[in-house]
């Protein structure tokens with residue numbers, strides 16, 4: 001067996017090398033590429049995250065560059081204008097995803113929409129997401145988000161050290177209610193661990209370099225010899241049983257008339273016209289649960305960091321809240337249009353330290369030429385949000401947290417504010433849900449609390465180190481930090497406790 005395997009492998013390596021040579025005959029027109037990746041990695045440090053490595057190349061190689069990963073050309077876009085030109089305006093050919101044999105075809109059974117190639121199956125999947133989470137549909141979730149936010153406030157007030165838990169609980173409960181019409185009162189239920197595990201399995205399988213993504217022809221080996229898929233098959237079985245279980249639970253509640261309207265109830269009612277099998281539907285409905293927790297909670301962590309780093313902006317936002325809302329009630333969604341400074345403050349949170357630094361890679365489905373550069377069919381295209389959102393031409397002094405840069409909303413290109421949510425037809429499907437969550441939580445934290453840094457023994461404030469970000473695969477979040485929380489005025493405490501107690505009663509309907 002080992003000789004057959006060695007020969008097969010040898011043949012694959014030869015074919016890949018030959019394909020690469022053919023492609024390289026056209027390299028004079030490819031976007032510029034680094035001489036040696038090894039040298040760059042050595043310069044920025046072997047443990048540097050991918051977004052730092054790619055960012056370090058922009059000065060040498062410019063706004064668009066390329067490199068090979070195996071036999072696939074990877075094109076990196078560092079300027080928003082180029083990303084809009086390609087990923088948005090030429091969306092008919094730039095909206096697919098790179099082929100991920102292990103992560104998509106094996107671990108996701110070909111049914112996770114995030115990594116699904118552009119085509120009919122993806123359009124149906126996306127229709128389910130858009131019906132459930134369009135700007136209009138998302139308004140239906142405001143009430144639940146507002147109620148959950150009061151419990152988050154109470155948690156932060158009593159126990160700021162456990163901020164990661166309370167933020168994750170808020171984000172989890174919001175997406176669980178949207179997808180499955182039920183809430184999370186704590187994170188003890190094993191479904192949350194299983195969901196996090198499914199996310200980790202997917203991210204893990206996504207790490208470049210596994211044999212079957214390098215040599216997909218290995219899939220032609222007899223199944224029993226496909227050693228590379230054993231863990232992947234187990235991961236798929238785990239994800240499948242979780243998502244099917246969640247959907248079956250909704251079916252049971254529909255049968256007893258106790259199901260709240262949610263994406264799952266709508267999906268089940270429309271299943272025939274959608275033409276999705278039970279399993280495809282189960283995977284589609286898991287998308288908010290899979291993509292909406294880490295992104296939302298990490299953005300809220302960054303919001304707390306911004307509050308700690310930028311007391312002058314916080315004061316301005318609080319003055320506006322006092323003027324518009326007063327001091328005897330929490331801000332609501334109805335206040336949002338009257339809070340322009342807060343709006344800029346939140347837009348700057350997304351920009352200051354983006355949580356999805358390299359977006360999700362797109363893939364191009366036809367040969368293309370851009371500014372004289374040849375971009376071949378099948379190339380992976382990375383919209384490098386990390387670098388774009390720190391572009392000093394677009395955002396002078398990009399490391400400074402400065403909401404004023406978004407103050408003149410009238411003259412702003414609306415695409416700029418939405419940039420952190422990605423591009424064109426594949427832009428974030430949960431953007432409106434996320435924006436509602438971030439607005440209500442940030443508005444209420446700023447209204448209710450003074451959030452301040454803890455101090456060292458010399459009385460100097462200890463601020464979160466924004467260069468210390470933990471990668472969680474596609475997303476990232478700040479390393480743990482500490483802060484204190486005090487009610488901003490005596491009534492704030494009373495309002496928070498009262499609203500949280502009421503919310504707890506009202507939320508029982510979601511349990």
Ligand code: HEM
Pocket residue numbers: 113114115126129175287288289291292293295296299355356359360361362383420421422423424425426427428429430431433434
């Ligand atoms: C502040 C929080 C969030 C940020 C910054 C964010 C950002 C992104 C980005 C950059 C992409 C890739 C876009 C592209 O390929 O060009 C994406 C995709 C996606 N996001 Fe979000 N996201 C957030 C929250 C959410 C939430 C709350 C949900 C669901 C409830 C969600 C669901 C999705 C889905 C399903 C996709 C895949 C879209 C597709 O492939 O067609 N996201 N998001």
